[in-house]
Amino acid sequence: MSEERIHILRDILLDLHHGASPESVQERFNATFSGVSAIEISLMEHELMNSDTGITFEDVMELCNVHANLFKNAVVGVEVAETEHPGHxxxxxxxxxxxxxxxxxxxxxxxxxxxxxxxxxxxxxxxxxxxxxxxxxxxxxxxxxxxxxxxxxxxxxxxxxxxxxxxxxxxxxxxxxxxxxxxxxxxxxxxxxxxxxxxxxxxxxxxxxxxxxxxxxxxxxxxxxxxxxxxxxxxxxxxxYGYAIIRPTETWQPQRENFVPAVEEELDHNLEMSTQQIIDTPQGRFTIQFTPKESTQQVDRTTVQPFGNGYLSVEEANLILNHLPMEITFVNKEDIFQYYNDAVPAEEMIFKRTPSQVGRHVELCHPPKLLPKVKKIFEALRSGKKDQFVMWFKSESRGQFVHVTYAAVRNEAGEFQGVLEYVQDIAPYRAIDTDFYREIGEENE
The missing domain is CATH 1.20.120.520 (nmb1532 protein domain like)
Structure with missing residues (x-):
């Protein structure tokens, strides 16, 4: 992949953004490129949006169709084995x-x-x-x-x-x-x-x-x-997330091979891990070599340890979080989506979460049109201007009354550690019209 080709692509799109007609840049594009990879297009757009050209992602989005037409007959196809399998x-x-x-x-x-x-x-x-x-x-x-x-x-x-x-x-x-x-x-x-x-x-x-x-x-x-x-x-x-109109007719299970490292590779690995020291003495020189053992200690998820105001094991803490009647998401102080609980199966979540989202920057987890609101919420929580934001909405299709809270998480010193989002359907609570103690009493009778 040529850096020069990416720069040429960028310059052509800059001309478009500055008012050049699609026809004029198309002629230049055709004269320069007999084929362009999709990766080059991606890198070009990244450079366009992250350089000092003044071009924003909104500008690129506005001319998205023009860009697509420019590349229409020039993008080089890619073939990968198994992609035609019905479940791929x-x-x-x-x-x-x-x-x-x-x-x-x-x-x-x-x-x-x-x-x-x-x-x-x-x-x-x-x-x-x-x-x-x-x-x-x-x-x-x-x-x-x-x-x-x-x-x-x-x-x-x-x-x-x-x-x-x-x-x-x-x-x-x-x-x-x-x-x-x-x-x-x-x-x-x-x-x-x-x-x-x-x-x-x-x-x-x-x-x-x-x-x-x-x-x-x-x-x-x-x-x-x-x-x-x-x-x-x-x-x-x-x-x-479901499927549109059709559903996969087969499960894609590619054949996987397990490879056992050769003895020579294990020896090389041990040598790389070893430390060696040479000591000179009046009688001569000798060598001391030390190879640390690889740690085999696993975190014991069942051992109870001090936890808050009591004692819990990792397994118990995980079970408690998963049994809370709400969806919990934690975004750390670096704005990275770090954790979510399994209160309900992913298919039933109000805000669907999957392992792919963990490790993602919070801004990338939201549609671009919501970014101004997301940034405003996080800035207010981080600065201490607000400790929490509370909102709700009604989902007529699912019969839910969704209550959402974004709360700042701070340590004992008051330092910002991240944002906790908790979401719950409070429609069942709003429908309660029975006194708990009276109902228990009636059942006992």
């Missing part, structure tokens, strides 16, 4: 896009049929079909969530932080466009069919464009950068 995350991702594109076409045809048919009863039947297809199409959110929560953390760990940030921002724009289209379709015939078609077309264009970006750029970056271990981890955690 790449195959599932592509199959979902096929199913979503089919639903997109069906909605478009139904809208045309509605517009061409003036019979009220026929339109009513078409409306029902439209509702079913829009609900089906709305499952794209599962597809996007898996991308954002499972693909993006690993990309960032490999240094590819620019594409996830830009793509997540565009994902949210597409979500907003879908909600507008869904509302217009749901309100037929009160909404004019012409307006419903306009709203759906606005969504459809951006959605189709994202499919291209996913398959021609995003997946190419992943196939170049990810290891088999990364894909295994993604496959294992994918069920948490």
């Amino acid at each position: 995350p790449v195959r599932i991702f592509k199959d979902e896009n096929l199913a979503l594109r089919a639903a997109l076409i069906r909605v478009g045809r139904l809208l045309d049929s509605y517009a061409d048919n003036e019979d009220e009863q026929s339109r009513l039947e078409i409306s029902k079909g439209l509702q079913r297809q829009m609900d089906l199409l709305g499952q794209f959110n599962h597809h996007y969530q898996r991308k954002e929560e499972l693909f993006f953390p690993i990309m960032e760990a490999y240094g590819h932080d620019a594409p996830p940030k830009v793509m997540w921002g565009v994902d949210d724009q597409i979500r907003d466009l879908f909600q507008e289209a869904k509302t217009s379709v749901a309100n037929l015939p009160q909404t004019d069919i012409g307006q419903a078609k306009v709203d759906f077309e606005a969504f459809s264009q951006e959605f189709e464009s994202m499919i291209f970006k996913e398959e021609s750029i995003l997946l190419m970056i992943l196939l170049e950068a990810f290891t088999q271990d990364d894909w295994i981890k993604i496959a294992k955690e994918s069920d948490v």
